[in-house]
Amino acid sequence: MEEKLITRKRLDYNNKLILAPMVRIGTLPMRLLALDYGADIVYTEELIDRKLLRSIRRENDVLGTVDYIDKTDGTVVFRTCSREREHVVLQIGTSDSARAAEVAHMVENDVAGIDVNMGCPKKFSILGGMGASLLREPQKATDILRKLIETVTIPITCKIRILPDLEETLLLCDILASTGIAAIAVHGRTIEERPQHPNRNHVLKQISARLLIPVIANGGSKDIQNHSDIFRFKKETGCSSVMLARAAEWNCSVFRKEGSLPMENVIKSYLKHAINCDNSPSNTKYCIQNILREFQESPLGRRFLNAQTLEQICQVWKLDDYYRSKSEEFQAKGLLGRFQVMPGILDKDNNSISHKRKIYEEEDVSLMRCAFLRNSYITDSELPKTRLLKWTKENRKKMPIYNTRQESKLFCSVVTVDGRKYGSSFWGKNKKWAEQGAALVCLYFLGIIDEKSLTTCNILL
Numbered sequence: 001m002e003e004k005l006i007t008r009k010r011l012d013y014n015n016k017l018i019l020a021p022m023v024r025i026g027t028l029p030m031r032l033l034a035l036d037y038g039a040d041i042v043y044t045e046e047l048i049d050r051k052l053l054r055s056i057r058r059e060n061d062v063l064g065t066v067d068y069i070d071k072t073d074g075t076v077v078f079r080t081c082s083r084e085r086e087h088v089v090l091q092i093g094t095s096d097s098a099r100a101a102e103v104a105h106m107v108e109n110d111v112a113g114i115d116v117n118m119g120c121p122k123k124f125s126i127l128g129g130m131g132a133s134l135l136r137e138p139q140k141a142t143d144i145l146r147k148l149i150e151t152v153t154i155p156i157t158c159k160i161r162i163l164p165d166l167e168e169t170l171l172l173c174d175i176l177a178s179t180g181i182a183a184i185a186v187h188g189r190t191i192e193e194r195p196q197h198p199n200r201n202h203v204l205k206q207i208s209a210r211l212l213i214p215v216i217a218n219g220g221s222k223d224i225q226n227h228s229d230i231f232r233f234k235k236e237t238g239c240s241s242v243m244l245a246r247a248a249e250w251n252c253s254v255f256r257k258e259g260s261l262p263m264e265n266v267i268k269s270y271l272k273h274a275i276n277c278d279n280s281p282s283n284t285k286y287c288i289q290n291i292l293r294e295f296q297e298s299p300l301g302r303r304f305l306n307a308q309t310l311e312q313i314c315q316v317w318k319l320d321d322y323y324r325s326k327s328e329e330f331q332a333k334g335l336l337g338r339f340q341v342m343p344g345i346l347d348k349d350n351n352s353i354s355h356k357r358k359i360y361e362e363e364d365v366s367l368m369r370c371a372f373l374r375n376s377y378i379t380d381s382e383l384p385k386t387r388l389l390k391w392t393k394e395n396r397k398k399m400p401i402y403n404t405r406q407e408s409k410l411f412c413s414v415v416t417v418d419g420r421k422y423g424s425s426f427w428g429k430n431k432k433w434a435e436q437g438a439a440l441v442c443l444y445f446l447g448i449i450d451e452k453s454l455t456t457c458n459i460l461l
Contacts, residue, residue, distance in 0.1 A: 011089070011113045011155045013183035013214035013241055016040040017230065017255050020185075020218060020245035021091040021117065021159070024286050028065070028079045029273035034248060035087060036269065038255035042088050043243075044078065046117045048130075049094040051077055052103045057110075062335040063278055066110050072410075072429045074371050079277065080110055089113040089157070093120070095129030095140070097147035104152045113154050113182070116144055119161040121191035132191040135160060138175045145179040155182035159218070161191050162203050169203060170210055177211050185216035185243050195222060195246065204237040214240035221247035227257055249290050267291055268317050274310070275319070275326050278335065281310040281378065288313070308378040365414055365421040366445050371428065372436040384439035391448060392417060400442070402435045413438040417446075 019026065019034040019042040026045035034042050055068040055077045068078040080088055090111045094100040104114045117125070118134040118141060125131030134141040141158070148156045158176060163169045176184060186207055188199035199219035208215040217239035224230055224247040234242045247254050252270070253261040267288055274284045288304065295301045300316065307313045314323040377383055388400055397418045404413040407427070411434035414423035422445055424437035443449045 009112075009154050011041070011086075011182065013041070013155075013157070013216060016216075016241040018185075018216060018241055018243040019043060019248055019252075019255075020243045021046055021115070022245050022249060024283060025249050025290065027279065027283055027287075028081065028084075028277045029270060029279050029284070030252065030287055031084055031088060032081075032273045032277075033252045033266075033270050034255060035084060037253045038257055039248075040087065041112075041241075042084060043115060044088065044090050046091050046093045046120060046125075046131075047078055048128075049092050049096070049099040049103045052092070052106065053099060057106070060335075062330055062333040063276070065277065068107070075373065078107070081277075085110070086112050089115050091115040091117050091159070093117050093125060093128070093130040094144060095134070097140075097144045100144050101147045101151040104148050104154075104156075108152045108154055111154065114148060114152065114156050115185070116141075116148070116156070116158040118158050118176075119187050119191070121161070132161060135163060135172065135191070138172060142175060142179050145176065145181055149180050157181050157183045157185065157216075159185040159187070159216075161187045161189060162200060164190050166203060166206070170207065173207050173211060177213050181213065183214040183216055183240070184211070185218050186239075188217070188219040188237075199223075201233070201236045204239055208238040208240065216241045216243045218243040218245065221245055224254065226260055227254060230254070249287075250293065251291065263291060263295070264317070268319060271314060271317060271319050272322065275314070275323050278330065279310075280376070281308070281313065284310060284313060308382075365423050366441065367423055367425050368441045368444065369425045370437065370440060371424070371426040372433050372440055374433065374436075384436050384443055387448065388415070388417065388439045388442055391443075391446065400439065402438065404431050404434055406431070415439055415442050417442055420445075 017039050019039045021043040023045050026043060031042040054072060055070050058067050058069055060067050065079050065081045067076050070077050088111050090107055092100060092103055117131050120131030126133045145156060158181060186204055188201060188204050189197055204217050217237040220233040221244060224233060230242050251260055251266055253266050292301050296305060304316045307316060311320055311323050314320045380386060392399055401416045402413050404411055410427040411431045412427050413434040414421050415438040422438055422442035424441050426437060428434040428437055
């Protein structure tokens, strides 16, 4: 049988500055900011294979992005764009070679490379056989890497932590490198060690001297304050490239060869990307909190902490006019909120099957198709059920009564208020969210919220 010739795409991992994969930090706005400041390669936050596999790819014409959208609740699992196409590496959390390969095949044309997380020490990853658990299962780890290399033409890498024993670490690196991966990123601490522990640069140097593939040094943020420190770290480790996590999280302009910028400038630039990407307020707030750090206790920091919406956050840095301008532009183009969902529930071929599900037999239910998204609400007082309960008390009506039904793992609810019934025809993934969706529809029909409010915090379909 004639062997199939595969033309491999290349992503050079030599002499590169790289944004590390960071949970909740490595979303599109921060990746774009890192590229603006001089990063050569940007990693996504770790994305679990199962979550990616239940998503569907959609091109977002309004934002100019490619979105991978969770079919069960409509949230965006992964958002990318042409600006980062040749620079973004998608990191996956996986414990299964077949699932990993399926994910890689799905995203191959939208990313520059795939990385397998083999260093995360979190309990969730360990119990799922992912992350650092793979360090003790080299056979499984190599099976995953080889399967990925066989499946796609883009470069495959992995990110690990060192083991307590030097010889075991070197042997593991030999085994992983033998699979044909394009590079390996190594964090110079064990899974038990934390940032206060010194990074073992001498171990990274031995790994780099031993392997023929590029070795990416990670873990030096504690001693990196500016651009020149990056190259000192690179020299100390002897590695091909440097990957930054916390140093970039605190001030992403550390990638600038001209020197770091003031925190306020960095936040403003980040906010513009967050607005342009229609990023969620909760994620935007989290990223800014990690830039502010101890300055959260300053007068400006306290104003920021009190902000709940993206517009309110922008007001703190006098970018609210920019926010409103972009928001109006997006709405005029038809963007419905920060998330997109399919019209109802999808079958395995991504066809709508919502018409096959009857909400309730009664014909007197006022229905809308909209989905409640918990991430859109900062405080509990904003939640639809809370607002509806408050309205009934203020107007001396009986408390809302929710009637919720379940089919398979999906839920749909109808709420009765003042003798009328209201519900959303969107089937949610849990009972609480289904009830919030019904309350949302009720608030709309009662005139408490308008259509603009629906499309700002939820999904109107």
